[in-house]
Amino acid sequence: MYDVIVVGGGPAGLGSAISAKQNGAKKVLIIERDNVLGGILNQCIHNGFGLHYFNEELCGPEYADRFIKMVKENDIEILLDTMVIEISDNKEIVAINNQQGYLKLAAKSIVLAMGCRERAAGAISIPGNRCAGIMSAGSAQYFINKQGYMVGKKVVILGSGDIGLIMARRLVLEGAQVLACVEIMPYSNGLVRNVVQCLNDFDIPLLLSHTITKIIGKNRVEKIIVSKVDENRNVIIGSEIEFDCDTVLLSVGLIPENELSKKANVDIDKRTNGAIVYDNMETSVSGIFSCGNVLHVHDLVDHVTLESLQAGKYAALYAMNQTINSENKTISLKVDANIGYCVPQKVRLTNLNEDKKISFRVKKKFDSCTIIITNANNQEIKINKPYLLPCEMQQVMIKKELFENCDEILISIKEKGE
Amino acid sequence: MFDVVIIGSGVVGASIAYELSKYKLNICVVEKENDVSLGASRANSGIIHGGYDCVENSLMAKLNVEGNILVHQICKDLDVPLKNIGSLVIGKNDEDKQVINDLYNRGINNNVKGIKIIDSKQLYQLEPNLNEGFTCALYCESASIISPWELCIAQIECAINNGCKLNLNYEVTEIVAHNNYYTVSNGENSIDTKMIINASGAGSIKIDELLDECDYQCKYVKGEYYLLDKNQSSIVNHVIFQTPNKNGKGILITPTVHNNLLVGPTATNTTSDDTSVSSDGLQIIAKQVNNIYKDINLRENIRNFAGVRVRSLKKDFIIKESTKNKNYFIVAGIASPGLSASVAIAKKVVELVSVNNQLQQKETFINTRKVIRFNELSENEKIDLINKDKNYGRIVCRCENISEGEIINALNGPISISSIDAIKRRCNTGMGRCQGGFCGVKVMEIIAKHQNIAIENITADKKGSYIISNVTKKGV
Numbered sequence: 030m031y032d033v034i035v036v037g038g039g040p041a042g043l044g045s046a047i048s049a050k051q052n053g054a055k056k057v058l059i060i061e062r063d064n065v066l067g068g069i070l071n072q073c074i075h076n077g078f079g080l081h082y083f084n085e086e087l088c089g090p091e092y093a094d095r096f097i098k099m100v101k102e103n104d105i106e107i108l109l110d111t112m113v114i115e116i117s118d119n120k121e122i123v124a125i126n127n128q129q130g131y132l133k134l135a136a137k138s139i140v141l142a143m144g145c146r147e148r149a150a151g152a153i154s155i156p157g158n159r160c161a162g163i164m165s166a167g168s169a170q171y172f173i174n175k176q177g178y179m180v181g182k183k184v185v186i187l188g189s190g191d192i193g194l195i196m197a198r199r200l201v202l203e204g205a206q207v208l209a210c211v212e213i214m215p216y217s218n219g220l221v222r223n224v225v226q227c228l229n230d231f232d233i234p235l236l237l238s239h240t241i242t243k244i245i246g247k248n249r250v251e252k253i254i255v256s257k258v259d260e261n262r263n264v265i266i267g268s269e270i271e272f273d274c275d276t277v278l279l280s281v282g283l284i285p286e287n288e289l290s291k292k293a294n295v296d297i298d299k300r301t302n303g304a305i306v307y308d309n310m311e312t313s314v315s316g317i318f319s320c321g322n323v324l325h326v327h328d329l330v331d332h333v334t335l336e337s338l339q340a341g342k343y344a345a346l347y348a349m350n351q352t353i354n355s356e357n358k359t360i361s362l363k364v365d366a367n368i369g370y371c372v373p374q375k376v377r378l379t380n381l382n383e384d385k386k387i388s389f390r391v392k393k394k395f396d397s398c399t400i401i402i403t404n405a406n407n408q409e410i411k412i413n414k415p416y417l418l419p420c421e422m423q424q425v426m427i428k429k430e431l432f433e434n435c436d437e438i439l440i441s442i443k444e445k446g447e
Numbered sequence: 448m449f450d451v452v453i454i455g456s457g458v459v460g461a462s463i464a465y466e467l468s469k470y471k472l473n474i475c476v477v478e479k480e481n482d483v484s485l486g487a488s489r490a491n492s493g494i495i496h497g498g499y500d501c502v503e504n505s506l507m508a509k510l511n512v513e514g515n516i517l518v519h520q521i522c523k524d525l526d527v528p529l530k531n532i533g534s535l536v537i538g539k540n541d542e543d544k545q546v547i548n549d550l551y552n553r554g555i556n557n558n559v560k561g562i563k564i565i566d567s568k569q570l571y572q573l574e575p576n577l578n579e580g581f582t583c584a585l586y587c588e589s590a591s592i593i594s595p596w597e598l599c600i601a602q603i604e605c606a607i608n609n610g611c612k613l614n615l616n617y618e619v620t621e622i623v624a625h626n627n628y629y630t631v632s633n634g635e636n637s638i639d640t641k642m643i644i645n646a647s648g649a650g651s652i653k654i655d656e657l658l659d660e661c662d663y664q665c666k667y668v669k670g671e672y673y674l675l676d677k678n679q680s681s682i683v684n685h686v687i688f689q690t691p692n693k694n695g696k697g698i699l700i701t702p703t704v705h706n707n708l709l710v711g712p713t714a715t716n717t718t719s720d721d722t723s724v725s726s727d728g729l730q731i732i733a734k735q736v737n738n739i740y741k742d743i744n745l746r747e748n749i750r751n752f753a754g755v756r757v758r759s760l761k762k763d764f765i766i767k768e769s770t771k772n773k774n775y776f777i778v779a780g781i782a783s784p785g786l787s788a789s790v791a792i793a794k795k796v797v798e799l800v801s802v803n804n805q806l807q808q809k810e811t812f813i814n815t816r817k818v819i820r821f822n823e824l825s826e827n828e829k830i831d832l833i834n835k836d837k838n839y840g841r842i843v844c845r846c847e848n849i850s851e852g853e854i855i856n857a858l859n860g861p862i863s864i865s866s867i868d869a870i871k872r873r874c875n876t877g878m879g880r881c882q883g884g885f886c887g888v889k890v891m892e893i894i895a896k897h898q899n900i901a902i903e904n905i906t907a908d909k910k911g912s913y914i915i916s917n918v919t920k921k922g923v
């Protein structure tokens with residue numbers, strides 16, 4: 030019997046395993062389906078990781094390496110090349126690999142850290158042919174950075190998510206032509222620094238309020254049509270631009286990978302596609318915790334790490350019976366219509382010994398505005414912001430005092446002049 | 448010299464190959480693509496229709512109803528996924544009721560088994576998530592859903608196991624008629640044969656013209672679809688048709704044997720090879736679907752696709768021996784319900800062939816095929832399997848939980864394949880919500896290693912659908 034089993038060996042899994050061990054769990058195991066630890070970081074050979082956590086600029090594998098070392102030093106068990114295929118709500122894990130075969134493992138607590146996957150072409154229904162040469166930006170990243178294969182010579186990128194931006198630069202450096210990055214929204218969906226460093230510096234046009242309206246090609250992409258859209262995202266007839274290209278890379282969003290969580294009967298938040306969690310990162314199933322991209326999509330790995338340390342700590346405490354997680358007294362965290370979601374979604378009254386960090390994302394772009402956090406007793410916290418963007422996750426600390434004597438907290442956004 | 452060359456390895460060519468391989472014949476199937484089932488047989492609704500929809504006394508009606516019955520045994524013998532879920536034609540008003548009545552009567556005349564008209568109470572018991580307001584339906588118990596490409600693959604594999612040859616990447620461009628045999632050629636290699644069966648789907652007229660034949664005309668009608676995530680499949684229990692009216696049949700909604708939900712098809716006139724998806728087509732589907740089920744969410748789409756129906760202007764199947772060229776058999780205009788009828792079409796062809804040719808049954812015919820589907824096994828079966836072969840312990844496709852062992856089985860199969868989609872059709876890798884985003888690369892690695900070919904030469908699908916353009920600079 031393990032104290033804590035962590036499913037997934039990306040940054041979230043590594044962080045939570047280390048934290049579980051350091052907080053007293055004795056037997057900790059990480060199960061990872063790949064043949065190495067590190068998760069998606071292994072294919073992120075660009076810089077920009079660790080600025081917040083280490084105050085240093087590292088590339089993905091370097092960032093992962095620091096945690097992999099700590100995992101090894103902390104005497105944490107590891108199963109690589111092993112796929113978890115089932116988790117039951119009594120915390121039994123079924124995993125298989127080609128060495129030990131079919132494994133059934135029991136744990137006192139479990140941390141879900143399976144990461145996310147990219148949205149595929151189907152999700153956006155582009156008219157035209159179903160030819161080769163349409164691929165997600167992350168798949169292209171894997172081919173190029175891990176396998177040494179190029180996926181095309183003349184490329185258009187659809188969506189301006191960070192992975193798409195990073196790949197635009199990568200493709201140019203590898204000798205491909207990147208003709209444009211096409212984004213349906215009137216603003217980029219990636220971090221500002223990535224737009225500057227990956228598009229502007231390489232003279233790659235960013236076509237905002239545009240989308241691909243047709244893909245043409247017999248067996249491989251030959252040509253695409255890009256059109257402008259109006260403020261309701263309807264295509265404007267007559268605005269078509271043609272691009273001769275052989276590849277379309279999609280960077281149109283990430284989806285938390287929660288098939289396993291659902292099998293374990295974990296309640297899922299429709300807004301995040303991740304678990305609904307309490308302030309200790311525990312899901313609706315007692316003893317099952319969740320963190321990282323499987324919980325909600327993060328833009329910075331540093332935030333993943335911090336969240337995972339919380340999850341690991343509380344998973345350890347749970348395993349050692351040091352927490353009493355009664356359902357009966359909880360405070361719900363609500364958001365107004367300007368905000369897409371917040372995590373955690375609930376705070377337990379029994380657990381009000383510390384301030385709470387809340388993460389959330391706005392639904393649209395705001396210029397100079399105020400984040401307002403109110404409790405039922407009309408106590409407020411106000412934080413002024415020069416701007417807020419959907420692509421940048423926000424985090425606020427809420428003082429523990431604000432939770433006293435209330436059963437609901439509301440986070441809202443007020444625009445200047447409202 | 449072959450006894451028979453079958454041109455085309457869609458479900459019709461495959462069924463004919465399967466039936467004929469029961470006889471002492473030297474058979475060769477030729478196919479222009481790099482795998483079987485790449486025409487209409489892979490892009491359709493996957494329904495084994497009851498047969499009430501076909502005009503009375505037509506060949507279509509007869510062969511649909513016969514095929515509907517015969518296909519069950521073949522699917523059992525050859526391990527092809529088929530589910531007998533039944534179909535419903537749902538109606539709202541008196542007009543619909545009249546049409547449903549007519550369909551019922553036609554069904555009875557066509558000898559369709561298990562049809563009845565049901566009232567709204569029975570309807571909502573069968574389909575609790577249906578929108579309100581439907582008052583009656585034609586229920587057809589004998590309708591089923593099937594994996595169309597697996598029916599095709601299974602029959603070809605079985606034929607090959609019984610001695611049939613398959614030439615992939617062989618596009619017939621020339622046929623020379625001699626006194627009592629033919630020479631078929633792709634411009635490079637020629638094949639001599641006593642008989643030819645033209646089962647080339649949308650290509651049939653072109654083939655006929657090589658022999659100065661063709662006394663029929665066809666039109667090509669495209670049907671477009673949404674294929675939705677598994678999370679939508681529990682909304683619908685049966686194949687759901689709308690009542691046809693003056694605007695046509697409208698779209699249908701059906702679960703698939705792989706537990707997705709399929710919504711479509713549209714019907715627009717097009718050319719024989721146009722399988723593109725259009726924004727108009729997608730909009731037509733989007734407009735209709737929530738009038739039937741409000742809960743269906745097209746944002747759960749995982750793939751759009753289109754198939755081309757080949758309709759003869761005579762509005763019936765054409766299955767005959769040429770009057771001009773002896774032993775040249777034409778199987779053309781196989782529009783819907785061609786999939787449902789396919790196995791009966793094959794029996795009909797055998798009948799035609801045997802008029803002038805003595806057919807002798809083989810003493811031994813291997814009529815079995817078993818596919819390991821890891822995900823469907825019990826715990827103990829999984830344990831045993833991994834113990835026997837470690838490759839089943841390596842899961843490659845995370846959405847569908849497909850193991851490396853299954854992919855290797857597909858690669859070891861009788862048909863030589865080297866595309867990602869060929870693996871997908873055999874093992875369901877990449878059929879799930881990520882559509883191969885995760886496993887595509889891994890499948891490529893396994894194909895490359897197993898077939899001993901360079902990864903650059905692996906295609907996504909047909910010839911020319913390359914994935915890798917060149918290698919990176921590798922840091923230089």
Ligand SMILES: Cc1cc2nc3c(=O)[nH]c(=O)nc-3n(C[C@H](O)[C@H](O)[C@H](O)COP(=O)(O)OP(=O)(O)OC[C@H]3O[C@@H](n4cnc5c(N)ncnc54)[C@H](O)[C@@H]3O)c2cc1C
Binds near residue numbers: 329
């Ligand atoms: C393609 C891509 C590129 C990105 N680029 C950047 C970037 O440039 N900068 C940045 O800050 N962030 C980037 N991100 C965000 C990045 O994902 C997160 O910062 C961080 O890697 C998330 O960590 P994680 O551990 O939650 O997920 P992951 O890193 O995805 O790790 C999840 C791990 O779980 C394993 N796993 C999943 N399911 C199972 C199972 N059933 N059994 C066993 N193991 C399983 C996976 O193999 C994987 O190793 C990128 C994300 C993606 C998808």
Ligand SMILES: Cc1cc2nc3c(=O)[nH]c(=O)nc-3n(C[C@H](O)[C@H](O)[C@H](O)COP(=O)(O)OP(=O)(O)OC[C@H]3O[C@@H](n4cnc5c(N)ncnc54)[C@H](O)[C@@H]3O)c2cc1C
Binds near residue numbers: 461480646
């Ligand atoms: C949108 C749609 C929905 C449908 N739904 C249903 C349904 O639900 N139920 C049902 O019963 N039926 C349905 N049908 C009909 C069914 O799909 C067809 O009747 C059936 O697939 C026809 O099979 P086939 O073998 O004749 O044609 P195909 O599958 O098109 O096969 C013809 C083959 O011949 C090959 N070929 C062509 N020319 C040459 C050449 N010169 N040399 C070598 N090879 C050649 C092609 O590459 C192809 O592989 C549907 C059809 C469509 C398009």
